[in-house]
Amino acid sequence: MRYSRIAWALEEISGSPRGGKADRTSALLREAAEEPEMLCPVVRLLTGELWPRWEGREMGIGPETIAAALVDVCDIDLSIERQQKGDMGLVAEAALEHKGQSSLFGQPLDALAVYEDLRRISSFKGSDSDQRKTAVLRGLFLLASPEEGKFIARTALRSMQAGLGPRTMIEAISSALACDAQSLARAFGLMPDLGCIAEMARLGRLDEVFIQPNLPARLMxxxxxxxxxxxxxxxxxxxxxxxxxxxxxxxxxxxxxxxxxxxxxxxxxxxxxxxxxxxxxxxxxxxxxxxxxxxxxxxxxxxxxxxxxxxxxxxxxxxxxxxxxxxxxxxxxxxxxxxxxxxxxxxxxxxxxxxxxxxxxxxxxxxxxxxxxxxxxxxxxxxxxxxxxxxxxxxxxxxxxxxxxxxxxxxxxxxxxxAAHIISALVVGVEWITRKNGQVRARYLVALRQGEALVPVGRVWRTRSDCSFQPLSMAAASLNSQDDALGSSEHTRILLKIRIGGIEKAGPQWRIIEPVIEDYSLDSSIEDADELDRLNNICPK
The missing domain is CATH 3.30.470.30 (DNA ligase/mRNA capping enzyme)
Structure with a gap:
């Protein structure tokens, strides 16, 4: 299979909605399945995962390596292209539009050769490894069309930008090989390597996939x-x-x-x-x-x-x-x-x-x-x-x-x-925030009792989604200032039942963490608030 087939497919897949991605991928996988040795490499070239993560391989290259490989192939100023486009795939595509004429008559790129060359890069070690990696990429770019070069660069950088996640790939493999998607998903959970799973599906051996030593499964x-x-x-x-x-x-x-x-x-x-x-x-x-x-x-x-x-x-x-x-x-x-x-x-x-x-x-x-x-x-x-x-x-x-x-x-x-705790705190201040969508939202400064005094412990604005908090907002709007909320002890107050994930303490000051309003009362007094000492029974985060 020529690599151009994969590059064309990736170009179409990148611009397709999710349903279209699976259909287009499935068509290419059916073609790849006609050459048995190509199915696993094609799956990996599409996803950009050229080997399982647990193998410990690293491509060990970045944008500078891609740029160095392109310099000797094209006749344009790469710094300008990089500044304008950012994405090295697009930079490679633009650069190869200006490739020297002597390199335009090479043999078409073979998909398996591209796969093996890119995998070979990860094996280079030592002081001259950067030069050897650049040389392999340069050889690929010399033979590549602009579109092929774009996806070679993205594959080398493991940034495909095609939207082919495991769920879409499983759907595509299921359609291409006429096998059960649920069986594929189960097998992928046990052996998270889509290339190998596709090959096992082609052979009708998905039921043979199981947990193996030193091959990590996906966690529940x-x-x-x-x-x-x-x-x-x-x-x-x-x-x-x-x-x-x-x-x-x-x-x-x-x-x-x-x-x-x-x-x-x-x-x-x-x-x-x-x-x-x-x-x-x-x-x-x-x-x-x-x-x-x-x-x-x-x-x-x-x-x-x-x-x-x-x-x-x-x-x-x-x-x-x-x-x-x-x-x-x-x-x-x-x-x-x-x-x-x-x-x-x-x-x-x-x-x-x-x-x-x-x-x-x-x-x-x-x-x-x-x-x-x-x-x-x-x-x-x-x-x-x-x-x-x-x-x-x-x-x-x-x-x-x-x-x-x-x-x-x-x-x-x-x-x-x-771990969560419910505290009863009095509102001692209201701040009104305008959100991006124009909605106005209240943020409540809340306090607990310490003797006859109220000690602020933080702000809360999140509320349970299954309750109506409109009366609370209306009551808060009537508090024209923090002084209104902090009136005399006989003043009618707003009491909030707040679920918190924990507390932080810095010196004598407390701050509640992850507060969510669970309930409220609009007719409360200072005695209804919890004592500040209650926080001593909650472990600090």
Whole structure:
């Protein structure tokens, strides 16, 4: 297949609506399927993903490398084109319109050759690697038409701008190969490589796709809800969601984006590698950081997700960090080489405990199952949420004991409950904001009681979508100034029931976090507001 067929298709796909993208892609894939060795390369050339993310390859080039490859091929000032167009694909297209005549009589570009040359670039290492990468690109541009050059440049930079995401590609593959889209989606969740999945579909072997060691699957997705069902609940801590693969004496850790981050966690991988059991786990990479309390005693806090991301990105320098990484396991996808996603969660949990032992108390090093409690009523939930927050958790993960694990899909009955608290606060000021659409919106300064005084704790403007807050806005409009709201203690006041995600404290001052108005009363007094001391029972974020 000539590469021009792919370039023409990408040009059409880029300008098509979503439904049209799938149809046009499907037509090209049907053509590619006539040459069996071409189906996987064509899928990868269309998406710009020339290899699975977990392979650890890097193209290692940027716009400057593309420009350097074009300089010897074209007769125009690239700096002007780059300034005017920005996108290097468009720059390459414009540059190749002015290609030297001697290069116009080469052989048509073969799609498989383009695919292999671009993949070859990622293998170049050493001091002369930049020159070798530039030489390969220069050779491709010499033979490319302007349109082909545009998409060669975009593929090299992994910026296709065609709108071909996994959902559209699965729809296109399903249509091209006359196979079930749901089966394709399931297989893609287990092995997130659309090129290989297309080839397995062509061979009629989608049912052979399963969890494999050192090949990361997509993680199951959890929605955030406020419901309560009697069942199993696990604390969710700040950190990075990862996938742990233990096989033999080695362990590898993959990010939620399927990238191998084991090199940044070599000590942790060695610790996991000493375990007897083989498994694939859905886990959280957390970090413990030692600090001192105001009283001078030693204490450990759990690092934020951004802190752990910086820790990973430091790679070898991470060894010098004071952060102590650990793995908290929430689920098991495979055990002893067998895919167990279709088992009930309760069964998977038991296998996890057999493989890892009982949950360990924080702070710990290595790997541990997450603690789990079975809650019967909403009071138990409130108590456990409060306890989890004191230990640094951001919420709870509710699990359906009979539920299966659905890689890459939204769980039907598992969900996350964010830690939240309801406070009663008085409005002590109103600020009117005009939004871009012209709508005027009120922002309320709210306060809690401290003796006979009112202490402001923050502003709130978000409201529940299922309630009418028009009477609240009308009442707020009658408060002509902050002084009106701060009148005498006998003054009729507006009381807000506010759901908050937490609090921050800077010295003596408090600030509520993620406030949402749940309800209100237009005829309240200062005694109806919560005491400021109530915030002492809410763990700071």
């Amino acid at each position: 997705i959890y929605s955030v809800r406020g419901d309560f069902f009697p069942g199993a609940y696990l604390p969710k801590f700040p950190g990075l969601r990862v996938q742990v693969h233990k096989a033999g004496e080695t362990a590898r850790i993959f990010s939620s984006q399927l990238r191998d981050i084991s090199s940044s966690l070599s000590g942790l991988c060695q610790d996991v590698g000493r375990l007897n059991s083989d498994f694939v786990a859905d886990a959280l990479l957390i970090g413990f950081l030692s600090s001192h309390s105001p009283e001078g005693s030693a204490m450990n806090r759990i690092c934020s997700g951004s802190e752990m991301l910086r820790y990973i990105n430091r790679r070898r320098l991470a060894r010098k960090s004071s952060i102590r990484p650990a793995l908290l396991v929430y689920d098991l996808l495979a055990a002893e080489g067998k895919d167990i996603c279709s088992l009930a969660y309760a069964d998977r949990r038991q296998r996890m405990l057999r493989a890892l032992g009982p949950p360990r108390s924080a702070p710990f090093y290595g790997i541990s199952p997450a603690e789990q409690r079975h809650l019967k009523d909403i009071a138990d939930l409130d108590d456990y949420l409060c306890l989890a927050r004191r230990e640094g958790a951001s919420g709870l993960l509710a699990r359906d004991c009979e539920g299966i694990y659905r890689p890459g899909e939204l769980s039907e009955r598992d969900f996350i409950i964010r």
